[in-house]
Amino acid sequence: MSIQLFGLPVSRGVAIGRAVLVASSRVDVAHYFIEPANAAAEIGRLCRARDLVAAELSRLKAELPHDAPAELPALLDVHLMLLHDPMLEDATRQWIVERHYNAEWAVSAQTEVLVRQFDEMEDEYLRDRKADVEQVAERLLAALVSGHQGLLPVTTAVSGGDPLVLVATDIAPADMLQFKRSVFSGFVTDVGGRTSHTAIVARSLDIPAVVGAREASRLVCQDDWLIIDGDQGVVVVNPSPIVLEEYRFRQQQSDLERDRLKRLRYKPAVTLDGQPIELLANIELPRDAEAALEAGAVGVGLFRSEFLFMNRNGELPDEDEQYQAYRSVVEAMKGLPVTIRTIDIGADKPLDRASGPESRHDAVLNPALGLRAIRWSLAEPDMFLKQLRAILRAAACGKVRILIPMLAQRSEIHAVREALATARQQLDAQGVAHGPVELGAMIEVPAAAISLSMLMPHFDFFSIGTNDLIQYTLAIDRADEQVAALYDGWHPAVLSLISSVIRQCNDAGKSVSVCGEMAGDPACTELLLAMGLRAFSMQPAQLPAVKQRLLRADTSRLDDLLQSLEGEDDPARAWPVLLRTRAVAA
Ligand code: PEP
Ligand code: MG
Numbered sequence: 001m002s003i004q005l006f007g008l009p010v011s012r013g014v015a016i017g018r019a020v021l022v023a024s025s026r027v028d029v030a031h032y033f034i035e036p037a038n039a040a041a042e043i044g045r046l047c048r049a050r051d052l053v054a055a056e057l058s059r060l061k062a063e064l065p066h067d068a069p070a071e072l073p074a075l076l077d078v079h080l081m082l083l084h085d086p087m088l089e090d091a092t093r094q095w096i097v098e099r100h101y102n103a104e105w106a107v108s109a110q111t112e113v114l115v116r117q118f119d120e121m122e123d124e125y126l127r128d129r130k131a132d133v134e135q136v137a138e139r140l141l142a143a144l145v146s147g148h149q150g151l152l153p154v155t156t157a158v159s160g161g162d163p164l165v166l167v168a169t170d171i172a173p174a175d176m177l178q179f180k181r182s183v184f185s186g187f188v189t190d191v192g193g194r195t196s197h198t199a200i201v202a203r204s205l206d207i208p209a210v211v212g213a214r215e216a217s218r219l220v221c222q223d224d225w226l227i228i229d230g231d232q233g234v235v236v237v238n239p240s241p242i243v244l245e246e247y248r249f250r251q252q253q254s255d256l257e258r259d260r261l262k263r264l265r266y267k268p269a270v271t272l273d274g275q276p277i278e279l280l281a282n283i284e285l286p287r288d289a290e291a292a293l294e295a296g297a298v299g300v301g302l303f304r305s306e307f308l309f310m311n312r313n314g315e316l317p318d319e320d321e322q323y324q325a326y327r328s329v330v331e332a333m334k335g336l337p338v339t340i341r342t343i344d345i346g347a348d349k350p351l352d353r354a355s356g357p358e359s360r361h362d363a364v365l366n367p368a369l370g371l372r373a374i375r376w377s378l379a380e381p382d383m384f385l386k387q388l389r390a391i392l393r394a395a396a397c398g399k400v401r402i403l404i405p406m407l408a409q410r411s412e413i414h415a416v417r418e419a420l421a422t423a424r425q426q427l428d429a430q431g432v433a434h435g436p437v438e439l440g441a442m443i444e445v446p447a448a449a450i451s452l453s454m455l456m457p458h459f460d461f462f463s464i465g466t467n468d469l470i471q472y473t474l475a476i477d478r479a480d481e482q483v484a485a486l487y488d489g490w491h492p493a494v495l496s497l498i499s500s501v502i503r504q505c506n507d508a509g510k511s512v513s514v515c516g517e518m519a520g521d522p523a524c525t526e527l528l529l530a531m532g533l534r535a536f537s538m539q540p541a542q543l544p545a546v547k548q549r550l551l552r553a554d555t556s557r558l559d560d561l562l563q564s565l566e567g568e569d570d571p572a573r574a575w576p577v578l579l580r581t582r583a584v585a586a
Helices: 036-062 071-084 089-099 103-119 124-128 130-146 173-179 197-205 241-266 286-294 305-309 319-332 357-362 374-379 381-397 410-430 446-450 452-458 466-474 481-486 492-508 522-530 540-551 559-565 571-582
Strands: 003-006 008-011 014-022 164-168 184-189 209-211 225-229 234-237 278-283 300-304 338-341 400-404 437-443 461-464 511-514 535-538
Touching (some): 008 197, 014 103, 036 103, 036 130, 071 130, 089 103, 103 130, 164 225, 184 225, 197 209, 197 540, 209 225, 225 241, 241 540, 278 286, 300 305, 300 319, 300 535, 305 319, 319 338, 374 410, 410 437, 437 452, 446 452, 446 466, 452 492, 461 492, 466 492, 492 511, 522 540, 522 571, 535 540, 559 571
Parallel strands (some): 014 164, 164 184, 184 209, 278 300, 400 437, 461 511, 511 535
Antiparallel strands (some): 008 209, 014 225, 225 234
16 A cells, blocks of 8 residues: 655655665664675674574573463573564575665664554454564674674665665764765655654765654555655655656756756855855765765865764773774865864764763753763863874864864853963974964854854954754754644854844954755855855855856845845745746746
């Protein structure tokens, strides 16, 4: 049966493929593809885990006290039986051999299939056996995880040839990184907001994605055919042939449009009235620099360095490793400026799924208001100094700017400047080469926007983080799909903060950019130009569409338009009408 699910469109385009369900499990397991040649070895892992569980169940049974309830040994026998049942054992091997899933993923995929079959059973007794299957699977997963040496890299190996789309309750940003080199042509998650970090990484992959689709992972089955419409936020499960045909047509149109936009790459970013605009790239990993250059970016406006610290099982990169990473970006950008933001972990960006200092976040009621970004760096001075030294060393190889996230307090400003001076002294004392850097502050907390004059003398440049600025101005969790409709960059309070920061920076002759998602949204291009913004930083994939927009804009006719927006009930709706009526944009 075909059904439609609705969520938030977060990454444009249409993806059509078979569903790969990443089941949520109480045991935290890795999902990755193995090389086909390694299938036998993976089955070997599975067998060893099964033998471990079998031995554990037998031991439990042998050690049961005499007065244990009579059902217990019987239950353990049932679990032992299930463990060797072809329904679980053979089918799990099949996922490994035919789909090249790693053993943990194969177990959770097959458990999901079985759980659904049990759910549909009429007989109540049999239906209740579902819990036994789940328990056996949990034991198997725990045995696999305990015998496993960390995440293996995702490979592009996959069988069958059908395109695959990923369906999950949620995907941590750290996991999204694993998927960066993977085969998925689209994503759907149950939770998440438009500017959650998972959505941002999905956009950086430039593949269609819908988040906040609530029931998706419950309603979609492994191998279902799915259409993911990343423009409208619609997911069609098992579409009829006619719907499929319509979407295939739209997919072709969207691919053609992408190719057309790519041709703008070498065109200088200059408005109709001759204003040069800086289009910069947001990147998460050093290798993203390639996509930045490919898209025609004139520098990196935001390198989210925290992604270097993720998926490391608690072992953070040391100064040398960081230096090599920063240097590789600086060199890859061939003389163009690279803005490295110091680590911004916390809130919806933990380092790993279940380890490190951020594991406390589950227990903290408001992680977004807690120890994140610069607050965390200042609380971990050794780590912070290590990062600053690594950046300063990379600055000896090219143009580097340091960007500090989430500043809001006078004390933080001074602490940051002191730390930077200390890092320099330490390098000098060791005789290690380092280069000059510009120091910048992110404006993403309303307090910083309102008291910008406090920050102004201490920083060379500013970058407006609209993702957090919206969240903190409106008190709307950016990652919570339940309040996503209220997360609104066009709210007058947000617009007034953004425009005031841009104006003050322009008046003071300080460079200012926007590096939040609003910069990459073509619907906001003229608005930000009208506010006086001349530097935009975004995911490389968004750059061509924004460039197309500004090439058709005339800033001299935009200024007074902004005043007309004041007092509008719904600025997001009013703005395109104003633009059309004044014919300032195509
Ligand atoms: C922002 O808040 O707008 C921003 C760019 O930072 P991040 O999305 O990484 O929090
Ligand atoms: Mg931010």
